[in-house]
Amino acid sequence: xxxxFDKPLGEERPDNPSRREALKMGGLVVAFLWLGGxxxxxxxxxxxxxxxxxxxxxxxxxxxxxxTDGSVHLVMPSIEMGQGAYTGQATLLAEEMDLGLDQIVVxxxxxxxxxxxxxxxxxxxxxxxxxxxxxWTTLRQAxxxxxxxxxxxxxxxxxxxxxxxxxxxxxxxxxxSGRTVGYGDVADAAAQLPMPEKVQEKDAxxxxxxxxxxxxxxxxxxxxxSLQFSIDLRVPDMKIATVKAxxxxxxxxxxxxxxxxxxxxxxxxxxxxxxxxxTVGEHFWAAKQAMDALDITWDHxxxxxxxxxxxxxxxAEASKNGTxxxxxxxxxxxxxKGKAVEAVYQLPLLxxxxxxxxxxxxxxxxxxxxxxxxxxxxxxxxxxxAKLTGLKPETIVVHNQYMGGGFGRxxxxxxxxxAVAFARQVSYPLKVVWTREEDIAHDRYRPxxxxxxxxxxxxxxxxxxxxxxxxxxxxLATFAPGAMGKNGMDADAIECAADLPYEFPNVKxxxxxxxxxEGVHLGWWRGVGPVHNVxxxxxxxxxxxHTAGKDPLEYRRSLLQKxxxxxxxxNLAAEKAGWGKGSLPARVGRGIAVAAPFGSYLCxxxxxxxxxxxxxxxRRAVAAVDCGVAxxxxxxxxxxxxxxxxxxxxALYNGITLKNGAVEQHNFNDYRMMRINxxxxxxxxxxxxxxxxxxxxxxxxxxxxxALFNAVFAATGVRLRSYPIDRSALVQGADxxxxxxxxxxxxxxxxxxxx
Amino acid sequence: xIVLNINGESRSVDVPDDMPLLWLLRDVIGLxxxxxxxxxxxxxxxxxxxxxxxxxxCVLPVSAVxxxxxxxxxxxxxxxxxxxxxxxxxxxxxxxxxxxxxxxxMSATALLAATPEPSDAEIDVAMSGNICRCxxxxxxxxxxxxxxxxxxxxxxxxxxxxxxxxxxxxxSFVRVESVA
Numbered sequence: 052x053x054x055x056f057d058k059p060l061g062e063e064r065p066d067n068p069s070r071r072e073a074l075k076m077g078g079l080v081v082a083f084l085w086l087g088g089x090x091x092x093x094x095x096x097x098x099x100x101x102x103x104x105x106x107x108x109x110x111x112x113x114x115x116x117x118x119t120d121g122s123v124h125l126v127m128p129s130i131e132m133g134q135g136a137y138t139g140q141a142t143l144l145a146e147e148m149d150l151g152l153d154q155i156v157v158x159x160x161x162x163x164x165x166x167x168x169x170x171x172x173x174x175x176x177x178x179x180x181x182x183x184x185x186x187w188t189t190l191r192q193a194x195x196x197x198x199x200x201x202x203x204x205x206x207x208x209x210x211x212x213x214x215x216x217x218x219x220x221x222x223x224x225x226x227x228s229g230r231t232v233g234y235g236d237v238a239d240a241a242a243q244l245p246m247p248e249k250v251q252e253k254d255a256x257x258x259x260x261x262x263x264x265x266x267x268x269x270x271x272x273x274x275x276x277s278l279q280f281s282i283d284l285r286v287p288d289m290k291i292a293t294v295k296a297x298x299x300x301x302x303x304x305x306x307x308x309x310x311x312x313x314x315x316x317x318x319x320x321x322x323x324x325x326x327x328x329x330t331v332g333e334h335f336w337a338a339k340q341a342m343d344a345l346d347i348t349w350d351h352x353x354x355x356x357x358x359x360x361x362x363x364x365x366x367a368e369a370s371k372n373g374t375x376x377x378x379x380x381x382x383x384x385x386x387x388k389g390k391a392v393e394a395v396y397q398l399p400l401l402x403x404x405x406x407x408x409x410x411x412x413x414x415x416x417x418x419x420x421x422x423x424x425x426x427x428x429x430x431x432x433x434x435x436x437a438k439l440t441g442l443k444p445e446t447i448v449v450h451n452q453y454m455g456g457g458f459g460r461x462x463x464x465x466x467x468x469x470a471v472a473f474a475r476q477v478s479y480p481l482k483v484v485w486t487r488e489e490d491i492a493h494d495r496y497r498p499x500x501x502x503x504x505x506x507x508x509x510x511x512x513x514x515x516x517x518x519x520x521x522x523x524x525x526x527l528a529t530f531a532p533g534a535m536g537k538n539g540m541d542a543d544a545i546e547c548a549a550d551l552p553y554e555f556p557n558v559k560x561x562x563x564x565x566x567x568x569e570g571v572h573l574g575w576w577r578g579v580g581p582v583h584n585v586x587x588x589x590x591x592x593x594x595x596x597h598t599a600g601k602d603p604l605e606y607r608r609s610l611l612q613k614x615x616x617x618x619x620x621x622n623l624a625a626e627k628a629g630w631g632k633g634s635l636p637a638r639v640g641r642g643i644a645v646a647a648p649f650g651s652y653l654c655x656x657x658x659x660x661x662x663x664x665x666x667x668x669x670r671r672a673v674a675a676v677d678c679g680v681a682x683x684x685x686x687x688x689x690x691x692x693x694x695x696x697x698x699x700x701x702a703l704y705n706g707i708t709l710k711n712g713a714v715e716q717h718n719f720n721d722y723r724m725m726r727i728n729x730x731x732x733x734x735x736x737x738x739x740x741x742x743x744x745x746x747x748x749x750x751x752x753x754x755x756x757x758a759l760f761n762a763v764f765a766a767t768g769v770r771l772r773s774y775p776i777d778r779s780a781l782v783q784g785a786d787x788x789x790x791x792x793x794x795x796x797x798x799x800x801x802x803x804x805x806x
Numbered sequence: 807x808i809v810l811n812i813n814g815e816s817r818s819v820d821v822p823d824d825m826p827l828l829w830l831l832r833d834v835i836g837l838x839x840x841x842x843x844x845x846x847x848x849x850x851x852x853x854x855x856x857x858x859x860x861x862x863x864c865v866l867p868v869s870a871v872x873x874x875x876x877x878x879x880x881x882x883x884x885x886x887x888x889x890x891x892x893x894x895x896x897x898x899x900x901x902x903x904x905x906x907x908x909x910x911x912m913s914a915t916a917l918l919a920a921t922p923e924p925s926d927a928e929i930d931v932a933m934s935g936n937i938c939r940c941x942x943x944x945x946x947x948x949x950x951x952x953x954x955x956x957x958x959x960x961x962x963x964x965x966x967x968x969x970x971x972x973x974x975x976x977x978s979f980v981r982v983e984s985v986a
Contacts (some may be wrong), residue, residue, distance in 0.1 A: 089824035133940045152966035266963040273904030274892040276839015276879035283838035291833060316822050334833035335842070336825045406843050406851060406905040455905025456843070456939050487844045528850060555941060685899050685963055689945070693902055696941025719937060728930035730943040733851045775982025 053580070054542040054548075056531040057173025078351060088346070097412055111240035111246065113166035114144060114190060116158075121221060121235030123148070124156045126593040128167040128175075128189070129182040130427055131269055132457030133693075136182045137687035138267040141182030142682055143186050146260045147194025147252060148201075148234075149218035157268055158365025162429035175430040178462050178575060179647040180746025183682055187241070189745050195250040198593040203247075204240035205232050223328050248550040253742065255680070256432045264685035269453065281424045281452040282410045289412060289480040290319050293338040295347065296327035296493050299353020299712040302352035304328055307623060312341035321345070329724075331477070335484055347806075354568050354712030361395055362709065366501035366565055370522040374776060375561035376540045378521075379549035382557035385505075388515035392598050393505035396587045397773040399706030401576055402495035404722060409466035409485040413474035419446035420471070421480070425454035428462040434467040440475050457576035458697070462493045462530075491722050492714045495574025496707055498523045498567075502587045504621040511612060512599025516557040519548055526575055539564065546580035552617045552647050553610045571709075577697055581648040589644040594770060603643050603761065604630050611645070612720040614657045616652045621645045624654035627736055638662070638783070639670065640765025644757035649746030651678035652738075655695065655754040658721035658731075659762035665778035667703060667763060669731035674751065676735060679742035687747050688735045694751020695733065702756050702774045808868055812837070813881030828852045830877060839879035840910045843937070850936030853909035860916035862935070867920035879908035880895050887953070888915045894949040899963045903939035910936050911979050914950050923954045 054060055087747040107116035107124065115746045118122040131137040137157050145152055160167040164175045170189065171181045198218060205223040206213035209230055217224050220236045255261075272278030297303060307328050309321045322329040328347060332338035411424035413436075420442055426432050429449045435446045454461055463773050466485065474481040485493075500523045507516040518574030527534055534542060544562045551558070567573060576582065596606035604625050621643075625631075630641065638661045645654040658671040674691050681687045704723035708715045717720040754772070764770050766779055810817050812835065821830055831837045831854070840863060843851030847862040852861045855877040882888035891914050894900075900906050910933070917924055917932035924932065929950050938946070948960040 130946035133901075135902070264899075264961060264963050266896060267901070268902065268966060270896055270899065270901040273901045273907055274895045275883055276837070276908050278904060279838060280905060283832075285838075334825075334829055334830040336833070339845075365888045368965065404939060406841075406849070406903065406937070408842065454903060458904045458939075484842070487846075662869070675964075685961070689899065689902060689942070691943050696943065697939070702940075718844065718846055719844050724849075724937045725941070725943075726934045726937065726940065727943040727946060728934040730941075730947070731943045748826060 053546045054527055055171070055173040055175060055457045055534050058534055059536045060534070060542045062443055066652060074206045074296045076776075079103070085194065087443045091317055093776050101262075107238075108235075109197070109201070109242045111200055111241070112193045112285065113160075114193045117146070117234050117238040117241070118195070119235050119238050121233045122156065123150060123154055123221065123234065125640055126158045126159050126160050128169065128750060129177040129386075130159065130188070130382065130425070130451060130457075130716045132177070132427070132454035132461065133426070133456070133769050135267055135683060136177065137267065137269050138188055139183050139270055139682050139686060140186050141173075142260050142265060143190040144194040146258060147191050148198045148221070148235070148771075150221050152260065152265055152268055154221055155268070155680065160429070162449045164430045165490065173534075175428065176462060177457070178459060179428045179579065182751065184650060184745045190602045191252040192250060193411065194589070196246065197253050199247050199250045200241040200244050201234050201237055203244055204237040206530050208232070208237065208740060210239065223784060235429055253791070256384045262680065262684065265323045265683055267686070276604060278453060280455050281412065282406050282407055282455070284412055284423050284452070284481040284482075286412055286414065286423065286482070289482050290331045290333065290477070291335050291482045291484065292322070292329040292331040292452035292617070293335065293340050293342050293484055293486055294327050294329045294469065296469070297349045297351065298488070299349065299351040299354060299713075300357070301354045301525050301568065301712070302326065303350045305346070305348040305350050305757065308346035311344040311346070315340040315344060322473045322476050324469070327469060329483065339486070345614060349711065352570065354570055355569070357568055357712045358710050359399075359708040362499055363501065366397075366499060366522050369563050369565035370503055370520060373563035375520060375563050376538055378540060378545035378560040378562055380559050384516040384518045384559040389507040389509045389515055389559055391505065391507050391599065391662050392595060393503070393785040394591060395595060396500070396502040396504065396590065398500040398502075398583055398586065399708070399774065400499045400714070401701055401705055402494040402707050402722060403458045403460035403574075403576060404491065404719075404724070405454070405456030405458060407459050408487055408490050409460070410483060411467045411470040412480055412482040413470045415440055415471065417474040419448070421448050421450065422467060422471070423450045423452060425452040426464060426467065426760070427454075427457050427459075428464055432467045435464050438469045439468065439471045452738075458577040459579070460494065462575050464571075465572075466783070467494070467509075467688050487718045491707075491716050491718060494707070497576030498526060498573045498583075500583050504587055504591050506591070506595055508595060512595075512606070514555045514595060514602055516553045517551075517559070519560045520563065521545060521548060521586070522559070522563040522565055523583075524573045525564055526573045526579075528564070528566070529573070530575070543580040546584065547646060547648055550667060551588065552614050552645065554613055574677050577694070578648070578749045581646070581758070582749070583646070583697070584758035585646045585648060585753045586760070591661045592758055593757070593761045593764060597764075602739040606644065607645055616742075617645055617647055620652045620654040620675040621676050623738060624656050624673050627675065627734060628656040628658075628673040630656065634689055636660075638766050640762045642761025642763070642765055643674075644754050644761060646753060648750050651676065651745030651750050652704060653677075653691070653754050655756040655758040659759060659764040659766055660768045661763060661781050663783040665781035667759075667776055667781070669699065669759070671732045672758070674733075674735045674754065675738065676743070676747075676750070677738035677740050678747050678750070679744040681737055681740075682744060684737055689736060690733045690747045691751040692733055694749060694753075695755045696725055696730060698752040698755025699759055701727075702776060704775050706775050810868070810871055812874065812876045813856045813857040813878060814875075816884060819868070824867045825967050827854065827863040827866045827871060829855060830861065837878050837880050841908055843906065843908055843909075849907050849936070850851065850913060851914040853936065855882070855912060855916055858916060858919055860913045860932075867938070882915055885915070885919070887919045890953045891918065891949070894952045896965075897962045898945050898947040898949045898952060898960050900942050900949050902942055906936060906938045907970070910938065910946055914946070914953075915942060918953055919949065920970060929953070
């Protein structure tokens with residue numbers, strides 16, 4: 052992500068930490084406080100202490116805890132939602148401390164912005180594919196500082212030069228004398244030493260862990276059911292609730308008749324807040340049965356006329372008559388001479404649909420509040436709980452948990468806020484679990500976009516002018532208003548559009564802001580700004596190649612001559628996919644896309660088949676990835692595989708539509724997910740790169756859309772500029788359509804007799 | 807009072823007849839490895855075995871279980887096939903967020919117990935009821951094949967209980983799958 056949450060991108064930090072202070076806090080300035088004591092696992096009370104040091108003997112910075120028994124706890128600033136962040140972070144720390152991953156206990160960081168804010172985002176948040184990018188420096192320095200102090204303590208004890216000592220698996224050894232001592236035995240002494248002015252991270256040639264496909268630290272408990280997500284936790288005396296918010300955005304709760312609900316076995320209570328109702332039971336089934344038995348009256352509010360049709364009408368109008376904010380301007384696009392090409396792309400709202408539905412356990416007491424949940428923004432959860440309860444923030448503890456998927460959804464604390472609003476009405480701990488229907492109907496949706504894009508092609512077919520006007524709502528404007536540019540720009544809206552991998556002589560990129568009606572919430576969605584822009588740009592580049600009569604690969608190659616890393620992945624993917632080789636059957640095509648999102652370079656080639664009835668099947672996909680040093684190549688591959696499938700799922704099936712101010716989709720029956728039988732053969736090839744690591748978690752999703760749509764074009768000659776894929780536009784002819792109706796009717800599936 | 811056989815143990819429970827087995831397991835017994843994902847048998851996160859057959863527990867009333875043996879993710883490792891599936895899941899590193907994987911492992915184990923050497927089509931049929939939002943399908947397919955063939959069909963992860971010094975191998979890590 053190329054945005055910050057604390058201030059506009061590009062502004063200098065006023066506070067420039069000294070090197071030594073930075074080492075203590077891993078890049079952040081705070082007072083250093085050592086709590087001392089024996090070696091104990093971080094306790095609840097200590098978990099939010101000033102440096103979250105717990106009782107560890109040696110806590111040189113916010114991330115490392117060494118006990119006198121030799122136990123090493125690493126406190127993870129980025130959360131784990133499946134992307135492998137814990138393993139990546141632990142690998143960086145363990146590498147510098149010469150530990151094995153098995154010697155480490157990983158801990159969720161407590162809510163504490165001073166210690167655990169992501170320096171790239173300016174907030175304690177996990178998102179934007181930033182974890183490895185910031186931890187590459189922050190955690191390696193933290194680990195190197197810890198190792199240096201521990202070795203110095205041992206060397207002082209032995210009265211030898213620290214440079215003559217080596218470390219293996221947490222055991223310090225003085226080579227000349229053969230003496231050894233464990234980290235735990237010098238933890239107390241190390242804690243008394245002054246922080247060194249600077250430490251040296253390992254040279255890449257000495258890496259023992261980085262670059263290896265090490266098994267993840269979190270998976271053993273995920274194959275036997277023992278690892279608990281927050282939805283699995285059971286707190287003493289807890290009751291379980293489910294909720295229903297007004298289905299119409301911006302609506303309010305008027306009245307609830309709970310007479311039938313009270314008959315449900317296991318019923319406990321009905322709770323109300325301004326826009327939602329909760330039913331509480333001894334178990335979820337009672338809560339759900341009671342919810343279904345409620346008779347609820349809503350005031351549907353101001354948005355009852357709002358629909359998807361209206362949304363795109365408004366966006367088109369804003370694109371035409373709104374005030375564009377300049378994003379990038381090079382030369383003069385309007386004077387360019389040549390062949391003009393232009394197109395309009397429209398992208399839908401999207402839901403996250405994490406497999407683990409939204410949930411939180413909240414216990415509000417007169418003296419404090421405990422929150423058990425899985426969140427990408429723990430400090431924001433404290434903020435909302437403090438605001439709602441009036442409790443002091445230091446009495447509110449967020450017990451963060453492993454997340455059953457995040458994808459940006461858990462960057463929004465609204466489910467926690469809602470759970471607190473209900474829980475403060477009762478004395479017992481309240482577990483609030485959303486149904487899937489609630490999750491789909493009350494998400495923070497990926498914005499809808501309306502893009503007008505145009506190019507003028509010179510005699511050689513290459514663009515001499517490139518003009519891109521993006522129109523959308525702004526996630527950033529509501530998520531972090533202070534981070535909007537001084538000219539009103541949302542850096543996320545133009546990411547990967549203002550910084551194209553191609554170099555054109557005349558470029559104009561601009562954004563028109565069009566806010567959603569009050570109550571319709573937008574959110575970060577895997578791939579954020581780039582997932583929109585790269586689809587439009589790489590589809591349009593394909594259109595230009597076609598107009599110029601050039602092969603899409605050759606066309607891109609000719610435009611990327613000054614971008615060696617982009618060219619590298621382009622050529623690698625083309626070679627592995629056998630681009631241009633062999634003949635493809637009718638209605639089978641290959642599509643290519645290349646981009647540089649999140650500091651990494653990717654090229655993806657998709658081979659797709661379109662049936663005469665318009666059904667799209669992915670046959671094969673090849674991805675080439677240059678993400679710099681791959682801290683864990685297995686994780687990189689997994690993220691690209693999964694990211695692609697996440698994107699193809701949306702391309703094939705997804706789009707949140709609104710009618711009368713409410714979402715029309717409900718569950719996985721009408722908000723479909725790709726399944727294993729639809730998954731193509733999928734190859735991921737990594738470039739052996741020594742560059743600084745780029746982001747990876749969202750990159751596959753970004754690439755998925757244009758590669759697939761370009762393949763569909765190659766297969767059919769039909770250019771689709773929106774999704775989900777419109778099958779009716781891909782039907783080969785009227786006869787083909789008839790065929791599918793007959794076929795479907797034979798299986799009893801086509802109830803209305805039409806497609 | 808209903809008596810159920812869960813992971814080899816007899817359990818007496820006093821719950822409404824129409825309570826889906828999922829909520830009995832999760833909220834009454836406390837076996838939370840079986841997950842709630844959709845509540846309408848669309849996603850497979852709640853998959854358990856009844857006498858070895860994969861069923862969606864979110865729509866199965868406890869009254870319909872009868873005397874059939876219930877196996878959950880917590881108990882599946884007791885069978886040889888279940889144990890192999892769990893190990894293959896780790897060796898190939900199928901898991902990402904992990905939320906759906908209990909259900910995936912239950913479906914895969916039921917498949918392999920009944921069909922030790924499934925074809926690609928049989929894998930698709932048995933596993934297409936299980937959604938994975940992280941998109942781990944490629945590796946699920948590979949892990950099933952690894953169990954079926956007993957051969958390492960894809961790159962293996964290095965177990966993290968191995969000493970750090972013993973991990974000096976594998977620098978290029980490229981997985982190539984043949985075209986289906």
